[in-house]
Amino acid sequence: MSGSVVLLHLAGAVALMLFATRLVKTGVERAYGDVLRHRLRATMRNPLMAVLAGCGLSIALQSSTAVTLLVGSFAGAGIVSGMSGQLAVRGAEIGSALVVKLLTFDLSLLVPVCLVAGTVMFMATERRDWRQFGRILIGIGLLILSLEMIGQASEPLRQSTLMPVIVNYFSGDPVTAYLMAALITWLFHSSIAAVLLMVTLAGRGFIPPELGVVLVLGVNLGSSIIAPLLTRNAEPGVRVVPIGNLLMRGMGSLVMLILFLTFKPPVAFLGTSVPDQIVHAHILFNVLILLAGLPLAGLVYRASEKIVALGTKSEPAALDVIELSALNESALDTPSQALANATREVVRVCETVEIMLKRIIELYESADADKIKALAALDDRVDKKHAAIKLYLAKVTKNPLSEDEALRCQELIGACVKLEQVGDIIVRNMLVHVRKKLERGLEFTPEGWLELCAFHASVLANARLAFNVLVSRDAETARQLVLEKDRLRDREKETSASHFLRLRDGTAKSVETSSIHLDTIRDLKQINSLLASMAYPVLEERGLLGGSRLKAG
Structure with missing residues (x-):
């Protein structure tokens, strides 16, 4: 050889x-x-x-x-x-x-x-x-x-x-x-x-x-x-x-x-x-x-x-950073280009929501006023972008659209609304749980915290799938996302059963954090449902989604 x-x-x-x-x-x-x-x-x-x-x-x-x-x-x-x-x-x-x-x-x-x-x-x-x-x-x-x-x-x-x-x-x-x-x-x-x-x-x-x-x-x-x-x-x-x-x-x-x-x-x-x-x-x-x-x-x-410190260069006076928007008004007369611009902006909202979803579980373990304030500021950013995208897409619809363009426009509006709702759940619900846990000095049991982390990890993974579906419109990924929604529902039942078992045994930490634990699982499940629904337009377009998801008795 x-x-x-x-x-x-x-x-x-x-x-x-x-x-x-x-x-x-x-x-x-x-x-x-x-x-x-x-x-x-x-x-x-x-x-x-x-x-x-x-x-x-x-x-x-x-x-x-x-x-x-x-x-x-x-x-x-x-x-x-x-x-x-x-x-x-x-x-x-x-x-x-x-x-x-x-x-x-x-x-x-x-x-x-x-x-x-x-x-x-x-x-x-x-x-x-x-x-x-x-x-x-x-x-x-x-x-x-x-x-x-x-x-x-x-x-x-x-x-x-x-x-x-x-x-x-x-x-x-x-x-x-x-x-x-x-x-x-x-x-x-x-x-x-x-x-x-x-x-x-x-x-x-x-x-x-x-x-x-x-x-x-x-x-x-x-x-x-x-x-x-x-x-x-x-x-x-x-x-x-x-x-x-x-x-x-x-x-x-x-x-x-x-x-x-x-x-x-x-x-x-x-x-x-x-x-x-x-x-x-x-x-x-x-x-x-x-x-x-x-x-x-x-x-x-x-x-x-x-x-x-020796390798860190001192920065000159920082210039004001202006966040650029993809919502170019000059592209409104070309619907395909305008929809592409709107998609880019919705993807930015997805990125912000993903950051919020990652940080919220970290705040459950280690939170302070500055971190809470920073997370709330991200929700304000989502709200502003949500309003701007809806207004932009409304202007797009003033022009004649093909059937595919009209469907894509509705899909982007629906996705944007769902992302705004996810941000609200994180800030108005889960952030409240964080403050309550911080103010009362509460601690989860090791088992309960592990369950919450695993549940959150599944939701975060599904969020990334949903964001991918929004861009790629891949039917297989959309199908996988909907299947994961059903599995998460089963996991929620298992998690709740384990929690109630610890309550029955009288575990002190489980009793103290019971409402926070259950409410957090509920909020994460609601977030997951909103994100999974972003796959429905893709599945419906390919005939993979029926009018009702209920099976005949």
Whole structure:
């Protein structure tokens, strides 16, 4: 087999590994993302729990970078302290290293099991949570399969005369090997994928143990660079935690490299085989960084703040920002163009409503007068845009319209009205619950809060579907949105039943927050119904919606 064919097979296997890792991460985020975020915020106030939470979330998302970005956003919003954020990231790095260890075991039997079970779950049901769990299983199966493919693709390299030359070169130039590993990790955007590639190649005898340790240190450098680069244009408060991780993990890898090359300690204690030695070196490095980070967390955070401050340019006097409107009066004589303009403006309303829907659940956990005022201001913006869009569309109807244009005009007006109603529910109902909870110092039970977060996550996902339907007018998406409405009704019954069960058991927190809990579920269900109805015009146009949704008795 020619060298180019071998490299092609190896590249395909690596591509499959990256895709599988992304598949698992996406499935977890879509199915459990909001719940995991809320749980993380609730536990990160305790330093030990911050480490454990970061570790657990990294295992779930298979990405320490994702946890770093998430924790950075929390720190930037003032939700968690700098020290807790640093410790959560340290835990995330250990979690990422443990995932690598788990995947080095012989899991070949899981490939067909995960692929079959995941495919069945994904294709046999329309329930979002089951479909996403199926996606996760498929991703795990493909990830294990990709590791086998890397091993098979690299097998012909055993007979290569060039491979020993390359290995000898990097063994004699550890600094270049260190930087090359960092570059590969940055390109992969995944330390898990990078280490797994090295472990697989080491299992074929291509990487000696000493070089493997150097490569692991390079992987940790590359991984620590990813988050700072991704947040380079973010707010200063968001960038502090990623910069702190770069200081601890990136600088730590450099210090370890210098120590390793200076003293040349034996690596036999890390394991009996080279793959084990590489994995254990990866875990040991991150454990040492965690132990060093415990006493240094405050110092590193302050240093990170100063570095971010140095890189933040002082802005000149800000100009008044005028929000542009898509409602161009000169386009009224061309209905198709005017309707496109109105669609653009309605999409902006969708974006504002989505922000309101995301922020309201955050206020249930952490609210103050300024945040409440800011959310109310968003509703004022929705009201103004709603009035402007209705007036604009009324002017459009003064011109002769085709049947399709007339239907689209009515669809946009209906969507705009529903969005305005959603904003009113959030501000006039749910914001009242927030104030009541804040004033009385009430707390939900862990079970009740988890149910609310899960219910809210479903409504938020359906909102995004509704906004997509408004733009794409895709019948399949519209159908899925209406099906989700029925599933949410079933989930509401389950949530209410669980709540009443806690009331029956006399749980104090359940009694105190009962009305807020039930009213919030009711408000979210009403919001979901309004958003789902935005799919009706698309389904009706294609004959997929009857005159009545009631079944004959």
